[in-house]
Amino acid sequence: MPAIVLPVDVALATRVDRVPTDSGWAHEAKMDGWRATLRTGPRPRVFGRHGTDLTEPFADVADAARSLDTAVLDGELVAVLDDGSVAFGRLHTRSAKGLRRGADYQVVLVAFDVLSIDDVDLRRRPYRERREQLLDLLENAPRPTPIQPVPMTTDPTEALAWVGAFGGGIEGVVSKPLESPYRAGRTASGWVEWRASHATR
Template sequence: MLPFALPVDVALARPVATFPSGEGVSLEPKWDGWRALLRTGPDSRVFSRHGTDLTRAMADVARTAASLPEAVLDGELLAITDDGQVSFALLQSRAGKGPRPGAGFSVVFVAFDLLATGREGADLRARTYLERRDRMLILLEGAPAAISPTPATGDNDGALAWVGSLGGAIEGVVAKPVDRPYLPRYSAGWTKWRRRHTTDAVITGITAAANPSQQAAVLAQPDGGGRLRPVGVSLPLAAALRRELAPLLRPVGDRLAELPGTVGGLPGSPPITYQPVVPEVVVELLTDQERPEFGRYRHRPRIARRRADLTPDLLSPGGS
């Protein structure tokens, strides 16, 4: 019997700008998937990091987990196409639906922590990372390929070599102190680093916000035919950047427009309301994807600066 009920608060990794090297840490891939808790054993269940029960949507993962000893694993759900590519967008298509024959992809669970075992009724969260990982590797020895442990290393170069591999599925590196217990939210001391890419985009609108500090830019890039298509919504604009852009952005009309919440990287969110502007100001973005996937960026980009040397007609598809 498990020593606690699910869901529980998960440990979170704090973003850092520099690669998290150093002694006493274990380096793991930062996967581009859905964070999840997996209860293995006869009463197998799948929960999101926010506590949503995903068992129906991930029924194939739950069926596989039922063949393992009773335990609680922390990890990442990944959608893998039949030709071996990893796609976050396809993973989103599972939400609320479940496996479909002929979908062209399957979902796997990559485990990176063991929180409890049912055989002894042991809560392992107070144990060190090293002990938890050793016990997780024993638990998953000989497990089906659809549930596997994430790699880990103490070698900086080896960890950097992961980044960008598997079709971009590994978007960075997570560092975990080897002598720390598993604690909720940021208390565990985990950090995450993502490799950043630079690209260019055109501002086509400014989001409606009562507080100016929350205003963001609606971003577009040309498609293969040269037409501007929305690819995302930036992070809130810094005060200095707002002051620089304000006299350059010319409103189009006096009515607000809307875009689906997914354009802002927020699946299931309400539409994004914004003031359209003349698409003539080009900005440089910092993103964690080289190119948008399925027409948008996975995470909201940060605007690094205005590109006064560029006009929209000089951009190539994808902003490169």
């Protein structure tokens, strides 16, 4: 039984006009998708940020989650076209019509945090430790899988170089203190988000 029952309030990032450059930060790719939490294991469920049950329209992601140990992941649902680019609008199509054969895209859950594994709540543990747990969990997933860890680096220059990749699917950088616990809400989380659109304002 998971330590966390979904849906659950999630951590949110505060918009900033620059990526932090001092030490002590993890920098993740900000994907153009839908925020989602996923329960993995024998009874998988997918929920949107506002508590909407998305398990049925995103059944392929839920089915892939069965092969993992029981856990709760936080991440982003992303629609990836056959050419590797990201198409945000396909998520609306999937939500309305569900999984269809012959579609020109695949939905991937890009996971950036793990909130619990089995009956252990990990939210009080530091980000760096949760990241290690996330990678260990996903390393055991069968390949190929639509559940992937988000790219992360401690080098802000490297993170900025990702922006615009996948046909613009990486739209910015989310930075998180390495030693921070997982806290729901915007102010409490300590997360900050820079988007490429900020540079043109």
